Amino acid sequence: MANWSGRRRSLTALMFLFPTIVAVLIFNIYPTTLNIYISFTNRNKFRPNPDCTAGLTGVLDPLCWPSFRDNIPVGVAEPYRPITPIFKNYTDLLGTLFTPEALISLVQVLVCFVPLVVANSLNNRFSKQLMRPVPGWVVWAGGIFATVLLMLIVNFGKVFGQLLDTGDFIVVVMRTIIFVILRVPLTFVIGLVLALVLNTPDLRGRTFFRVALFVPWGASAVAILLALVWQFFFRQQGTINQILSALFNVEGPVWLNNPVSAMIAIVLADIWFSYPFFMVSILGALQSIPGELYEAADVDGANWWQQLLSITLPLIRPAVMPALVLTSITAFQMFGTAYAMTGGGPQLAADKPGATELVMVYAYRQIYQVSNYGRATAFAVMIFIMLFLATLYSLRITKVTQGAR
Amino acid sequence: MNWNLVFTAWEILFVGIGLVVLITGKLWRFSKKQPVLSGRPARLSSLAFFIPPALELLVQVIMASVQSKMLSFVPTPTAGLYIARLIFLILGIAAMVTVLWPKRGFQYSVLVLATLFALYPVWFAILASVREGERLYTLSLPGMFLPLEPSLKNYQVMLFERPFLTWMKNSLTVAAAATVFSLIISTSAAFALSRFRFRGREAFLILLLALSTFPGVLSLVAVAQLLTALGLYGKHLGLVLAYTTGTLVFCTWNLKGYFDTIPIDLEEAAMLDGCGPVQAFLLIALPLARPALAVTAILAFMGSWGDFIFASVLVPAPDKLKLAVPALYSLANSMSVPWGYFAAGAVIVVIPTLLVYLALQRYFESGLTLGGVKG
Incomplete structure (x- = not known):
């Protein structure tokens, strides 16, 4: 490595890094701090301005700093203050989660998924042994069976409903998790199938298909505009209903007004935006598998399915796992598709988040439409914590940070 | 039938x-x-x-x-x-x-179905844009797939009767300015992170990575407050600042990865000739990193170009100052305006974006960069 006059090395590095550090401090670290502070105040549409004498407002809010005081918007009555009780925004969001009944139903819901976790760890242990006592799918089938059984025992539907009744936070997060669970595996399977097909040797027109199938990735750069086109397909007079009426003379419903079909529509549209990423990353991994492995398997008489399960999938795993984890995190933060297609609707009840109001849509609507900044920032802080934990975990799995060495 | x-x-x-x-x-x-x-x-x-x-x-x-x-x-x-x-x-x-x-039957039926799925929304946007406004809903089935009686009236309206060109200009200037700032700041940081070994280097890189995974919406309230204090709320400069920091982390990591692949020998040789770090950076590393700079610039530009959240909150009004994407969004959602106008505007915005991404396809396939992860 280059060794510019040892003693001044750190200073030189600091000089190169200085602009980045300043930018990160001003536009990342400081807003996060202010964000946490606002989450403990009653700031909203009617109280946007600071009361510089209350609490830490005078220190943290930039509008209180002497040189910026002239920029305070005029004509609004009351200033915002720290809220009493201090955690009110958080308790509003969590609602009745901390009552005994809600906690019990939370525990019951969590217990239902214990068998799946057990099955996973059992499988990991088995695969470390020389001989597997039971094949992997048997373990998984057992886990799924136990989960379904537990769900029946605790009356999952009712318990889950009770849990969702507690407050906005749980509803929104659960819906987002359901969205992720629907979207990521489907996207993965579609990407895998397309990559396998595109990887067929001597396929005519491969370049054309590769380019055509890549198009949605480009479209995802301006996702919100294409999501509006997708919304049009599901309207009352949209493409799907026109096909239905032309072919079968059936009048279709307004797809985005039904909670279930709205969610399906959003998942479908978001699959369109995101499958090329999997396709491309799996294709890259496939092309790095040496062909001799397949020749050897052919000699041993393994069929296509066996080759897929014991050569292809294990060998693309190191490349696919990071993609899977990163996609799950980005799917959790999905905004454009849901917002453009339904705006978070259909609304099931007043003052409740709509049926497709995912995490980012909720945050955006709290800021832009409801203008309840105190609650929005409290929500942001909780999501921050969740995402931070998920990110730490993903950094461990994906080993992206090896680039840091 | x-x-x-x-x-x-x-x-x-x-x-x-x-x-x-x-x-x-x-x-x-x-x-x-x-x-x-x-x-x-x-x-x-x-x-x-x-x-x-x-x-x-x-x-x-x-x-x-x-x-x-x-x-x-x-x-x-x-x-x-x-x-x-x-x-x-x-x-x-x-x-x-x-x-x-x-x-080959299985392969081709999968590929043809997937291609129809992949291309139809874009094709539909093009179809809607060449169809005259009110006739969008009263169509026969072939009209959903083929351009019947195409006309360029929607484009004419968008280009000459609506402030669409102003929106495009706003978007282009804001995204371009943010890209330039972001590149200037991040190139030097990436060079330092790639070439120097100092205490806290790894921690700094991981901090940047962790910051990049937090979506911007979550600190939007505080950023808006900060920009209000600076007197930049509702102005393009405020948006430029927000985008600059938004794309900074991606650019830094991407360029650092590229600097890592440039052999250090050239700089060591220059060092023996009495070249300092700043000269080595400006005269040797920068010219060598030109292709990576171009790709990073394009991707950073696209990140700001397609943004909706910041643009809609930080520059909500007036119409003349709006950026293309949020302006087109509100156009599509207003009941009084034919949907074809929106489609024409969307096609003008989307098609160049698609072409840029297709041109960069090789780059995506060769090495998936961290920031390229769009999900």
Whole structure:
């Protein structure tokens, strides 16, 4: 490595890094701090301005700093203050989660998924042994069976409903998790199938298909505009209903007004935006598998399915796992598709988040439409914590940070 | 035209072919003198002919029971089931192609279906943009797929009667300015992170990575407050600052990765000749990193170009200051404006974006960069 006059090395590095550090401090670290502070105040549409004498407002809010005081918007009555009780925004969001009944139903819901976790760890242990006592799918089938059984025992539907009744936070997060669970595996399977097909040797027109199938990735750069086109397909007079009426003379419903079909529509549209990423990353991994492995398997008489399960999938795993984890995190933060297609609707009840109001849509609507900044920032802080934990975990799995060495 | 008849004919055809294959034990292709499959494989392949009609029949049974109010809990029953019928028809055709052309049939039916799925939304946007406003809803079925009576009136309206060009100019200047700032700041940081070993380097890189995973919406309130204090709320400069920091982390990591791949020998040689770090950076590393700079610049530009959240909150009004994406969004959602105008604007925004991404496809395929992860 280059060794510019040892003693001044750190200073030189600091000089190169200085602009980045300043930018990160001003536009990342400081807003996060202010964000946490606002989450403990009653700031909203009617109280946007600071009361510089209350609490830490005078220190943290930039509008209180002497040189910026002239920029305070005029004509609004009351200033915002720290809220009493201090955690009110958080308790509003969590609602009745901390009552005994809600906690019990939370525990019951969590217990239902214990068998799946057990099955996973059992499988990991088995695969470390020389001989597997039971094949992997048997373990998984057992886990799924136990989960379904537990769900029946605790009356999952009712318990889950009770849990969702507690407050906005749980509803929104659960819906987002359901969205992720629907979207990521489907996207993965579609990407895998397309990559396998595109990887067929001597396929005519491969370049054309590769380019055509890549198009949605480009479209995802301006996702919100294409999501509006997708919304049009599901309207009352949209493409799907026109096909239905032309072919079968059936009048279709307004797809985005039904909670279930709205969610399906959003998942479908978001699959369109995101499958090329999997396709491309799996294709890259496939092309790095040496062909001799397949020749050897052919000699041993393994069929296509066996080759897929014991050569292809294990060998693309190191490349696919990071993609899977990163996609799950980005799917959790999905905004454009849901917002453009339904705006978070259909609304099931007043003052409740709509049926497709995912995490980012909720945050955006709290800021832009409801203008309840105190609650929005409290929500942001909780999501921050969740995402931070998920990110730490993903950094461990994906080993992206090896680039840091 | 009675499509139910078509469906019935399709089922009879399928079941007929399946029966022939099952009984004779031979699967024929028209062009071949020998059967493609014979014996047990052929009998197995006849399943492909039976399954789609069977599923379709099942759908019909469910439909009948729904109409007799037996399954009242099924949401939006009939329409959804008709869609299922359509899907089974398509799957049936794919299965037939697969069986009749064992070598490549499966591959091509998957690829053709996926290509239709991939291209139809973009094609539809183009179709809607060349169709005159009010006629979007009163269309025959071919009109959903083919340009009937195309006209460029929507483009004319968007370009000359609406402030669309102003929006485009706003978007271009904001995104370009943010890209330039971001690149200037991040190149030096990336060079330092790649070439120097100092305490806290790894921690700094990981901090940057952790920051990049937090979506901007979550600190939007505080950023808006900060920009209000600076007097930049509702102005383009404020947006430029927000985008600069937004793309900074991606640019830093991306460029650092590229600097890592440039061999250090050149700089060491320059160092022996008495070249300092700043000179080595400006005169040696920067010219070598030109291709990576270009790609990073394009991707950073696209990140700011397609943004909706910051643009809509930080510059909410007036119309003249708006950026293209949020302006088109509000255009599409206003009831009084024909949807075709939006489509024309969207096509003008989307098509160049698509072309840029297609041009960069090789780059995405060769090494997926961290920030390239769009999900």
